[in-house]
Every structure is written in structure tokens, then in C-alpha cells.
Amino acid sequence: MRRTGIGIAAGLATVIGMIGLASAQTARPAGVAASTSHDGQAMFMAKCGYCHLDGGTGTMMLERRLGKDKALLGERSDLPADYVKAVARHGLNSMPPITRVEVPDEELDRIADFIASSRKKATGK
Amino acid sequence: MPDTLPPNLTAPAFSKALSAFTRVVGAQWVMSEDTDRATYIDPYAMGDGLHHAPSAIVAPANVEEVQAIVRLANEHRVPLWPTARGKNLGYGWASPAMRGTVVLDLGRMNRILEVDPKFGHCLIEPGVGFYDLYNYLQDNKIPLWMSVPGNAWGSVMGNALERGLGYTPYGDHASKICGMEVISPTGELFRTGMGAMAGSKSWQAYQHGFGPSWDQFLVQSNFGVVTKMGLWLMPEPEMTMRAKIELPRADDIAWAIDELHQLRLNNVVDHNFVFGNFMHDAAVVSQRSEWYDGKGALPDDVAQKMMDHFDIGWWRFTLSLFGHEGMVKAREKIVRQALEPHLGKSIEFVEWRRGDPIEMSSAGRPSALALQIVNWRGGRGGHMGFSPVMPPDGQLAHKQFRAMKARFEEHGLDYYTSFTMGHRHINNVNLLLYDRDDTDMTGRANKLFNALITDAKASGYGEYRTHLDFMDPVAASFDFNDGVLARLNETVKNALDPNGVIAPGKNGIWPRAYKAAGPGEGA
Numbered sequence: 001m002r003r004t005g006i007g008i009a010a011g012l013a014t015v016i017g018m019i020g021l022a023s024a025q026t027a028r029p030a031g032v033a034a035s036t037s038h039d040g041q042a043m044f045m046a047k048c049g050y051c052h053l054d055g056g057t058g059t060m061m062l063e064r065r066l067g068k069d070k071a072l073l074g075e076r077s078d079l080p081a082d083y084v085k086a087v088a089r090h091g092l093n094s095m096p097p098i099t100r101v102e103v104p105d106e107e108l109d110r111i112a113d114f115i116a117s118s119r120k121k122a123t124g125k
Numbered sequence: 126m127p128d129t130l131p132p133n134l135t136a137p138a139f140s141k142a143l144s145a146f147t148r149v150v151g152a153q154w155v156m157s158e159d160t161d162r163a164t165y166i167d168p169y170a171m172g173d174g175l176h177h178a179p180s181a182i183v184a185p186a187n188v189e190e191v192q193a194i195v196r197l198a199n200e201h202r203v204p205l206w207p208t209a210r211g212k213n214l215g216y217g218w219a220s221p222a223m224r225g226t227v228v229l230d231l232g233r234m235n236r237i238l239e240v241d242p243k244f245g246h247c248l249i250e251p252g253v254g255f256y257d258l259y260n261y262l263q264d265n266k267i268p269l270w271m272s273v274p275g276n277a278w279g280s281v282m283g284n285a286l287e288r289g290l291g292y293t294p295y296g297d298h299a300s301k302i303c304g305m306e307v308i309s310p311t312g313e314l315f316r317t318g319m320g321a322m323a324g325s326k327s328w329q330a331y332q333h334g335f336g337p338s339w340d341q342f343l344v345q346s347n348f349g350v351v352t353k354m355g356l357w358l359m360p361e362p363e364m365t366m367r368a369k370i371e372l373p374r375a376d377d378i379a380w381a382i383d384e385l386h387q388l389r390l391n392n393v394v395d396h397n398f399v400f401g402n403f404m405h406d407a408a409v410v411s412q413r414s415e416w417y418d419g420k421g422a423l424p425d426d427v428a429q430k431m432m433d434h435f436d437i438g439w440w441r442f443t444l445s446l447f448g449h450e451g452m453v454k455a456r457e458k459i460v461r462q463a464l465e466p467h468l469g470k471s472i473e474f475v476e477w478r479r480g481d482p483i484e485m486s487s488a489g490r491p492s493a494l495a496l497q498i499v500n501w502r503g504g505r506g507g508h509m510g511f512s513p514v515m516p517p518d519g520q521l522a523h524k525q526f527r528a529m530k531a532r533f534e535e536h537g538l539d540y541y542t543s544f545t546m547g548h549r550h551i552n553n554v555n556l557l558l559y560d561r562d563d564t565d566m567t568g569r570a571n572k573l574f575n576a577l578i579t580d581a582k583a584s585g586y587g588e589y590r591t592h593l594d595f596m597d598p599v600a601a602s603f604d605f606n607d608g609v610l611a612r613l614n615e616t617v618k619n620a621l622d623p624n625g626v627i628a629p630g631k632n633g634i635w636p637r638a639y640k641a642a643g644p645g646e647g648a
Contacts, residue, residue, distance in 0.1 A: 050256065050278050050493045057497045064412065064500070089160060094499040094506045096168035096218070099211065100161060101184045101232045104153075 040114030044074060047103050047111060051095075061094060073115060081112035088112075126159040129180045131204050131225040132642045139180065142201035146183045146227075149193045154233070157181035165211065165228050167218040167593070169499060169507035171559065171567040177220035177593055179206065184230040188306065188314065188352045194229065195350060196312035198626040204639065205229040206628050207350045209251035209283030214276055214496065215510040215556065216287070217593035222630030223642050229350065232280075238353065239329075242267050246303060246329040246357050251282050255491040263483075268361035270488045272296045275399070277491035282354045286344055288590055290545060290552065293489050294447055295359045296397040297547065302340045304328040306353035310622030317343070320355075329355035345590070346614075347628035347636075348621055362447040365487040366457055366474040370464070371438030377467075378440060378526055382544065382551070383519035384463045385442075389546050390517075393459045396487075397552075400442045401543035407431050408541065408558065409497040422534040442546075445487035450478075498541070498558060505561040509570070509594075511577045512554045513586035517546060525553060528580065536573035537566070552589055578602060593630075597644050600633020 044052075051058030052073040063071035070076060085108055091097040103111070130139050147155045156162070161182055167174040183205075185191045198205050204226040211219030211230065219228055235252030240261065247269075249258065255277035262269055272291030274284055285298040295301050304318040315321070317339040320328035332340060343349050372381055381400070388394040399405065417427045432439065444460060446453045461472060477486035484490075499506035515525060522544055533540040538557055545552040555577070559570045574595060581587065582602045591599045603610055614634045618625070625636025635643035 051496070055494075057494050060494075060497055061500050064503075089164060091168055093504060094168075094496075097164040099164040099182070099219070099230065099232075100156060101154075101182070101230045102210070 040110035040112075040117075041074075043107050044111045044114050047098075047107065048073065058095060065093075076115065077117060079115055081109075081116040084112040084115045085109070126163055126175065126178065129162070129178045129225045131180055131202075131227065132223070132639055133202060138201065139203070142197065142203045143181055145197045145201060146194060149190050149197065150183060150185050154184040154186070155181065156184075165219045165230075167220050169215065169218070169509070170220075170561070171507065171509065171571050171594065174218075174220060176224055177217065177222065178224055179221055179228045180225045182228045182230050184233050186233045188234075188308070191229070191231070191234075191350055191352055192308050192312050192314055195308050195310065195626065198227075199311060199624045202624055202626070202638070203227055204626050204629050205350075206631075207231060207251075209280035209286070210254055210278075211283075212276075212279030213283065213287060214279070215508050215592065216590060220593060222593050222596060222628065223639060226629065231350075231352070234352065237261050240265075240267055240269065240358070241329070242269060244330060245269055245360050246355055248304075248329060248353060248355050249281055250353060251280055251351065253281050254279065255281055255284075257281075259489075259491050262358075269358035270295075270361055271358060272298060272301070273489035273491045274298075275495040276493055278493045278496070281356065282351065285354065285356065286351060288345060290397050291489050292396055292398055292443075293359055293445075293487065294395045295357065296489075298356075299341065299344050301357040302344070302354060303330070303332045303357055304355035305340055305343060305351050307339075307343060307349040307351050309349050310347075310624075310627040318355075329357075345632050347618065347631035347634055350627060359447075361479065361488075362449070362453075363479060364448065364450045364453045365477045366446045366453055367443060367477070367487045368445075368460075368472045368474045369441065369443050370468070370472060372440040372468075373432075373438045375439045375526070376523065377438075378544065379519040379523040380467055381440065381519070382517055382522040382546075384467065385546055386517035386519075388444075388460060388463055389548055393456050393463075394444055394546075395447065396445060397545055397547050398442050398444060399543045399545050399554075400440060400551075401545075402541065403428065403432050403435075403437055403439055403441065404539065404541040405441065405543065406437060407435060408501045409494060410435070412503055413501050413539070414503065421537045423539045446474075447487060498556065501539070501558045502560045507559050507561040507567070509557045509559075509574065509592050510554055510590070511557065511574055512552055512589050512591070513577075513581040513584075514589045515551045515553055515584070515586045517549065517551050522551065522553075525584070525586075529553075529555060529577070532573060532576055532580065536569045536576070538570060538573060553586070596630065596633045601644075 059071045088098045088108055130136060143155055143157060162179055165179050183194055185194055206221035206226045207229045208219040210232050231251035233252060234250040236250045237253055239248040255273045258271055258281055270293060272293045272295040274289045274291055285302055288299045290296055291298060304320045306316050308314055318334040319325045319331050321334055343351055416431055417423055446456045465472060475485060499508050515521060530540045541556040541558060543554045545554055557570045559566045578598050587602055588599045600611055618634050618636050622636055625638035629636055629639040630643050
């Protein structure tokens with residue numbers, strides 16, 4: 001996957017210099033129309049990428065809770081698909097729930113299968 | 126989650142209405158299960174948010190379906206709460222004001238219908254998000270810039286309809302609306318401005334049309350369901366310059382607001398910007414527990430340690446200059462003359478010219494990073510915005526800052542604020558950050574919010590936007606001539622929407638049919 005955001009690895013000093021609201025920047029969800037793609041990875045990028053790519057707010061939250069090696073959702077393979085779906089629909093801690101209008105069941109199935117898969121082609125960056 | 130019905134309806138009557146909705150949009154897009162309804166409850170509410178629980182959700186795919194649903198809502202007396210993408214973070218999410226209202230989720234209507242590079246405008250549907258439009262402009266190499274809010278997960282149209290703010294010269298989003306397509310509360314399709322003429326060639330060119338202007342009438346209102354919006358976009362400038370400026374002392378606000386007001390009023394700086402305290406950035410890149418475990422508000426000495434650690438000031442703001450190089454350089458000189466004598470040092474600007482990486486520019490680029498603030502206390506974090514409008518006067522801003530800080534401390538909450546500089550006003554955006562699972566804290570936050578409404582009113586300041594929980598008291602604070610504006614709004618509402626089906630209670634406007642569910646008769 002593309003690296004398009006400000007990397008957490010770039011360090012706190014860099015991040016704090018960039019997060020003024022006038023210049024807030026983070027990873028860019030892929031410009032892929034998920035509704036026309038059957039690719040779970042592309043759907044993950046388009047629908048979850050707001051927060052769960054490198055530098056995203058979800059990635060920051062996961063790093064704080066679980067450590068750096070579990071921060072990038074797109075790189076993990078320890079999450080069962082049903083768990084992913086439950087978190088998406090119910091939210092978790094500061095993550096809000098995702099409606100079936102925003103991500104219909106058939107799309108969430110593919111996204112969850114992608115996240116659960118241990119055969120990812122690339123990383124979640 | 127308890128079953129919920131719209132007021133005045135029996136379960137069989139409501140079931141009949143949902144069946145009628147289903148015949149329009151299909152079974153997949155009428156949702157009344159608990160699991161679906163729960164996704165529309167404010168995830169950052171002070172309490173459980175269930176007092177704003179919807180009874181169901183209906184999600185049309187096009188304007189014809191919206192029109193059919195609104196007509197059926199009138200026939201079956203079902204109240205609808207239109208939402209674009211439902212990301213009104215800090216103000217109630219996608220929840221309706223009145224418990225039992227059916228959410229009319231317009232997120233499936235997400236087409237970018239037109240972008241005109243020559244005339245600098247777009248025509249979009251409700252479900253188009255900031256990322257969608259940004260990607261479209263980038264992918265098609267269209268030299269137009271968007272203005273985006275601090276948190277850009279939501280809808281371009283929804284944000285403009287709530288008078289959201291961005292930080293380019295086009296940052297007063299409601300003021301850039303030019304023409305709408307609307308379903309009236311009784312199900313009529315109409316277009317505003319020049320679009321009221323069939324075959325109009327200037328729908329997105331002129332905001333007012335002939336006769337009364339309706340666009341602003343539909344902002345923060347419940348007078349219709351907007352299905353298309355024209356919006357002006359900013360031509361890519363030749364050059365931008367950007368500087369992040371730190372003010373080390375809390376009391377620096379007094380001189381700074383006076384100087385910045387002159388720069389804004391005279392359009393030397395021609396964009397809104399956040400004049401925020403250290404918490405803006407510290408609450409994103411760190412958590413409270415890293416600094417302080419005490420129950421009360423963050424002490425000043427701890428705050429100073431944070432500022433020292435991150436090498437940031439008590440106040441921080443980013444100024445940008447946009448335009449042709451000669452104009453930008455002339456403005457740079459004026460900014461330096463105004464601020465550098467106070468700062469005692471030279472301002473460092475980052476320059477961008479066409480062709481340079483966009484990251485170096487002052488273009489609005491979408492981000493959801495600001496949402497990280499809800500994690501300030503960890504656990505199930507919540508936030509709510511209190512945002513009165515005040516004059517851009519240094520002494521008044523200083524007085525307001527000191528009074529607000531004292532109120533936050535009195536209620537044991539950390540003071541997070543911005544004196545966001547508009548053209549001729551300040552949006553004093555304060556965020557209450559709390560742990561949703563700490564009932565003592567959410568109780569204090571609730572008391573604080575009510576105290577702030579009263580304080581602001583006493584100072585002559587009213588909110589520009591508020592959370593669902595506080596729409597009635599904020600509306601009541603606009604009380605000139607015994608609250609005549611509220612009566613006027615309700616007269617209009619009852620005339621346009623005799624069955625009161627569109628967003629009862631939105632911004633404190635209650636139709637006759639649901640008055641009892643709101644503040645009640647005579648309130």
C-alpha cells in the first residue's frame with residue numbers, strides 16, 4: 001500500500017509541528033471507489049483509511065493501547081473477521097461505530113476478511 | 126437498547142410507515158434493529174445518548190426516493206432527521222434532536238455532479254465527503270482548492286449547512302454556498318437562487334436569484350431537505366506563505382487579538398485561523414496520564430511542563446498568505462511589521478509555489494487527526510463544543526479567556542480553547558473533554574456547559590452552533606423582544622411543515638405537532 005501520510009515514526013517533534021488545524025494532514029484514503037471494487041484491501045483503504053493508515057488517528061490510538069507492532073490494522077493478522085465486524089458496528093473506546101449506510105455488510109465482510117487474512121500482499125502503510 | 130417510537134404513533138402505525146418506506150428504498154435501506162439504531166447514537170455524548178435515539182433509519186439513493194419518503198412521512202406522520210454523512214462530531218453525530226425521530230441518512234447520495242475549473246465551483250450531493258472531493262480534484266488535476274474543517278471525516282455539504290469552518294480564504298463554508306436543490310417539508314422539489322429558472326446558466330455563479338435568498342434560510346434550519354448544493358472553490362493561488370507562531374504567555378492574547386483583528390479586517394490575512402491554546406496539539410500527541418493524574422483541572426505548572434517539553438507556546442496560530450507573488454510579499458511585509466515588534470524576533474515563513482509539493486502549501490487537505498483529542502483521557506473519551514461568537518477585541522478576549530479558564534477549573538475540567546479569528550468576529554470554540562464512563566465527570570461537564578451558556582449570555586455572546594443537548598437553552602438565549610425570533614421561526618416552520626416532519630427541535634425550532642416533546646408550550 002502507498003505511504004501517503006505523515007509517519008508516526010517521523011517523531012513527535014515533527015508531528016507537533018504539523019498538526020495545527022490549518023495544516024492538519026494525515027494519510028489519504030485511496031482514491032478507489034469501493035463500491036466498484038471487490039478488493040477488500042482497496043475497500044479497507046477507502047473506508048477505514050481515514051483513521052487506520054500510517055499517521056492516522058486510529059493508528060495512534062492502537063499504538064498507545066497495544067504497542068507499535070499492533071498499531072497498523074492493515075498489517076495485522078491476529079484479528080478474526082467476526083471480531084473486526086463487531087468492532088466496526090459497535091465501536092471501541094474512542095472509535096465510533098460505523099453504520100451500514102457508510103459500509104454495507106457485503107463491503108464489511110470483504111474488509112474483515114482482508115484484515116483477518118495472514119496472506120496480505122503488502123503492509124497497511 | 127429500549128424500543129423507541131416516534132411521538133404520537135402506535136407501534137402498528139409505525140410499522141405500516143416503515144413498510145411504506147421499504148417499498149420506496151428496499152428492505153436493505155430501512156433499518157430498525159437495535160444494532161443499526163445504536164450506530165446513530167452519539168459516541169461522544171455526555172451520558173448514554175439514548176435520549177436522542179432514533180426509532181429507525183431510512184437511506185434513499187436519489188432525490189426521487191427522498192421526495193417519496195418525505196411525502197410518506199407526511200402521510201404517516203413520521204418525523205425525519207436528515208443527515209448527510211452523520212459526522213457532526215462534538216455536536217451530536219447523526220442523532221436526532223427528538224427521541225424516536227427516523228434518521229433520513231443521505232450518505233448513499235454521494236455523487237460529485239459537476240466541477241467547473243473555469244468558474245471555480247462544484248455541485249455535490251450530501252454524501253460527498255471532504256476526502257472524496259479532495260481526491261477528485263487531485264486525481265483530475267483540477268487547479269481548485271477546498272477549504273476543510275479541522276476534522277474532515279464528514280460531508281462537505283453537511284458541514285456547510287452547520288456553518289462549519291475551514292482555514293483558507295474560503296473557510297466560512299456557509300458563505301460559499303451558491304444554489305441548492307431542496308425537497309420541501311411537504312415533498313415539493315425546488316431549486317434556490319438562479320436555479321429557480323429552468324435552464325439557468327448561472328445557478329452556481331450568483332448566490333441570490335430574484336427575490337428573497339433561500340440558501341441561508343436552509344442553513345442550521347429544519348425548513349427542507351437539501352439534496353444538491355453548489356459550492357464555490359478557490360482557484361489555486363500562484364503562491365502561499367505559512368508561518369506557525371507561538372506566544373509564550375497566556376496574557377499575550379490581549380495584544381495579539383488586537384493586532385490580528387487589524388490584519389483580518391483589512392484582508393492582509395484573508396482566512397480564518399485557530400488561535401488556540403497549547404491543548405490543541407498536546408491533546409493530540411499525548412495523553413493526560415502522561416502529565417497528570419489529579420482529579421481537578423490541569424494545574425498551570427503541569428501545563429508549563431507540557432509546553433516546555435514540546436517547545437510550544439501558551440497560544441499558537443498559523444497564518445497563511447495566498448495569491449500572486451507580489452501580493453503575498455506585500456502582505457508578508459505588513460504581517461511582519463504588525464507582529465515582529467511584539468514577538469521580538471523574525472517570523473519564519475514556509476513558501477510554496479505552483480508545482481511544489483502540495484504538502485508545503487496552505488491548501489486545505491483533509492485529515493481526521495484532530496479526533497485524537499477524544500483519547501486525551503483514554504477509555505471511552507467524549508467531547509462537546511461550546512462556541513460563542515464575540516467581537517475581535519483584545520481586552521474582551523483576555524477577559525473571556527480568564528473567565529472561561531476559571532469556569533473550567535471550577536468544574537475540574539481541562540481548559541481547551543480557541544479564539545478562531547473570523548473576518549469581523551471570533552468563534553470562541555471551547556471543547557469539553559471527558560471520560561464517558563465517569564458519571565461524576567460528565568455531570569460536571571454538563572453543569573459547566575450550562576454555566577457557560579449563562580455566562581456568555583451575560584456578556585452578550587451567543588453560540589454559533591451547539592450540541593443537540595443544548596439547542597433549546599441556546600435558542601432561548603437569543604431572547605431579544607421576548608424571544609420574538611423563536612416565534613418567527615416557529616411560525617415559518619408551521620407554515621412550511623404543517624405536520625412537523627422535518628427535524629423537529631433542530632436548533633430549538635419545534636413544530637406544533639411536536640412542541641410537547643420539546644420545551645413544551647409556553648416554554
